[in-house]
Amino acid sequence: MSASVTSRALDLLGAFDADHRALTLSALARRAGLPLATAHRLVGELSRWGALDRLDSGEYVIGRRLWDLGLLAPVQAGLRQAASPFLHDLYGATLATVHLAVRDGTEALYIDRLSGHVSVPVLSEIGSRLPMHATGVGKVLLAYAPEDIVTEVLSNLTRVTAYTITQPVRLLEQIRRVRADGYATTGEEMSLGACSVAVPVRGADGEVVAALGIVVPDLRRVRARLASALQVAAQGITRTLTSAERK
Amino acid sequence: MSASVTSRALDLLGAFDADHRALTLSALARRAGLPLATAHRLVGELSRWGALDRLDSGEYVIGRRLWDLGLLAPVQAGLRQAASPFLHDLYGATLATVHLAVRDGTEALYIDRLSGHVSVPVLSEIGSRLPMHATGVGKVLLAYAPEDIVTEVLSNLTRVTAYTITQPVRLLEQIRRVRADGYATTGEEMSLGACSVAVPVRGADGEVVAALGIVVPDLRRVRARLASALQVAAQGITRTLTSAERK
DNA sequence: ACTGGCCTTCCGTTCACTGGAAGGACCACG
DNA sequence: CGTGGTCCTTCCAGTGAACGGAAGGCCAGT
Numbered sequence A, B: 001m002s003a004s005v006t007s008r009a010l011d012l013l014g015a016f017d018a019d020h021r022a023l024t025l026s027a028l029a030r031r032a033g034l035p036l037a038t039a040h041r042l043v044g045e046l047s048r049w050g051a052l053d054r055l056d057s058g059e060y061v062i063g064r065r066l067w068d069l070g071l072l073a074p075v076q077a078g079l080r081q082a083a084s085p086f087l088h089d090l091y092g093a094t095l096a097t098v099h100l101a102v103r104d105g106t107e108a109l110y111i112d113r114l115s116g117h118v119s120v121p122v123l124s125e126i127g128s129r130l131p132m133h134a135t136g137v138g139k140v141l142l143a144y145a146p147e148d149i150v151t152e153v154l155s156n157l158t159r160v161t162a163y164t165i166t167q168p169v170r171l172l173e174q175i176r177r178v179r180a181d182g183y184a185t186t187g188e189e190m191s192l193g194a195c196s197v198a199v200p201v202r203g204a205d206g207e208v209v210a211a212l213g214i215v216v217p218d219l220r221r222v223r224a225r226l227a228s229a230l231q232v233a234a235q236g237i238t239r240t241l242t243s244a245e246r247k
Numbered sequence C: 001a002c003t004g005g006c007c008t009t010c011c012g013t014t015c016a017c018t019g020g021a022a023g024g025a026c027c028a029c030g
Numbered sequence D: 001c002g003t004g005g006t007c008c009t010t011c012c013a014g015t016g017a018a019c020g021g022a023a024g025g026c027c028a029g030t
Helices: A005-014 A025-032 A036-049 A064-071 A074-094 A136-143 A147-154 A168-181 A223-245 B005-014 B025-032 B036-049 B064-071 B074-094 B136-143 B147-154 B168-181 B223-245
Strands: A052-054 A060-062 A097-104 A107-114 A129-131 A184-187 A195-202 A208-216 B052-054 B060-062 B097-104 B107-114 B129-131 B184-187 B195-202 B208-216
Touching: A005 A025, A005 A036, A005 B005, A005 B036, A025 A036, A036 A052, A036 B005, A064 A074, A064 B064, A064 B074, A074 A097, A074 A107, A074 A208, A074 A223, A074 B064, A074 B074, A097 A136, A107 A136, A136 A147, A136 A168, A136 A184, A136 A195, A136 A208, A147 A168, A168 A184, A195 A223, A208 A223, B005 B025, B005 B036, B025 B036, B036 B052, B064 B074, B074 B097, B074 B107, B074 B208, B074 B223, B097 B136, B107 B136, B136 B147, B136 B168, B136 B184, B136 B195, B136 B208, B147 B168, B168 B184, B195 B223, B208 B223
Parallel strands: none
Antiparallel strands: A052 A060, A097 A107, A097 A208, A107 A129, A184 A195, A195 A208, B052 B060, B097 B107, B097 B208, B107 B129, B184 B195, B195 B208
């Protein structure tokens, strides 16, 4: 039972998600499990502060001030800024979809994505989470994740397409390959018609902080070329990160 | 006197800004104006929920969950997604810094920015606010802003560089030109060595919802070409916005 | 060993939060 | 033009959650 005021307020914020970006007061109260009167008072306070905005229609949405705050989160602050120009360079050179992802628990969290009009359509959006075993960036992140996370992921390999790897042994084998080769690949394991290459991005101390990936319709001719292009970009990101740190 | 629990919790969140991305408990309490014990309790609750994360160093930072929430804000959700591919196209064609901004009160709020390694260095960051009278996107937003906002801005034209426009009459004249021509320009009014062109982006109902701008070192040869490229992109964004709405 | 910074926990007092109830605005329907 | 259905807003007395001073623990510097 959540009794504290703060937790109730947070429950209200938590009522918003990608499928519920705008909610009426009653919907908010319902989703947060609060009495209407209580929700009303709290929501009032939240919008006065700018955490929520009220639309002309009367619906509430996440406010600008929270958007601002979110930008300060370290997930994005350092990493994303450092990586941004390199993502653009990659995108400019290939016109394919480029991804930057970090590990969030047992999933890959996409913190940046570039894709133009000509790119292969993909599921990922900025802020979305996808399973690690079926994506390029995911496999990279998994290869450098702590033991217990790997175990947990291996025990739950859900099938997404006909090509998704669902046997723990095969995935383990691939993880070993990633560590040896320095890059990971997928072939239509997440969505049909989409293959990917991904490499690790290392921080100042050499630990893997993110994964950089690219999605193309077919790997056959380009695998090696993409892998080295990605590695160059990843190196550049690392350099930017380290030089930004010592100042 | 802020007495409600919620407002105290929000004050804690508000203690973070671009210059204070990581704070110790005591620093947080100090900045939020709360007794240490109180701050401790609230911060504990906030981090349990994921609004704050605690670093190994003991400092608190904005958490992933708030980052997630921020992405749901309408500032960015619709507009930015629709605009993203067009920004890339523009960037790809020019390799100059490309901006997308909306009006936030009397300032221009940058909601997206692309810049590679070769672009002119500029001040703007995603999430930052710059004065409207000294930037290309700002002038566009001002040209379509409500009367009272214009008045307020005109009464406070701070000088940034030697070229900044500080006479209300001259700015008003420029605003008229923007409405007539459909685009705005600046010449080193915000930072030396940087000129810009910007155009309005219209929503489904024809009202101006954002401004799209580009920054280059020199306008002389390219002004007309850039203006029309921007207008094409702005058209495309509008089309995407409208088609996304009726579904 | 001492000083000064942090962080954490405890607990009796008190005051801000609670939420049912009542009222009002709006819409659609018969 | 009532009637039933949304929705939102305001009120207020009772109570339990939040408050914050105080005390104690940890670490680093001197």
